[in-house]
Amino acid sequence: MVRKRLDILSGTDTADWELFATYAIEGALPAMTAPLTIRQPVRVEKGLYVCGDHRDTASIQGALASGARAAHAMLADLGARRVTA
Numbered sequence: 001m002v003r004k005r006l007d008i009l010s011g012t013d014t015a016d017w018e019l020f021a022t023y024a025i026e027g028a029l030p031a032m033t034a035p036l037t038i039r040q041p042v043r044v045e046k047g048l049y050v051c052g053d054h055r056d057t058a059s060i061q062g063a064l065a066s067g068a069r070a071a072h073a074m075l076a077d078l079g080a081r082r083v084t085a
Helices: 002-010 060-077
Strands: 043-045
Touching: 043 060
Parallel strands: none
Antiparallel strands: none
8 A cells, every 4th residue: 555655656666665764763752542532622721722743643644633723723713714725
């Protein structure tokens, strides 16, 4: 599945590609311990917001999602109309 996607992204056949290196980075993501709370509030109070992968899922996607939620909360507090991409 990954190689197939890399074929598309790179525009070349990746069937003969070899793994170059793997790096384990301890503590790179926050622990997701049970009971799992996937979405924590990004608005601490009106005018104070927090975002990051620790507010959603422990991932780059979680960081991006919480950033978007914080931006939308801030815009709502400022009375701006919600903008969608």
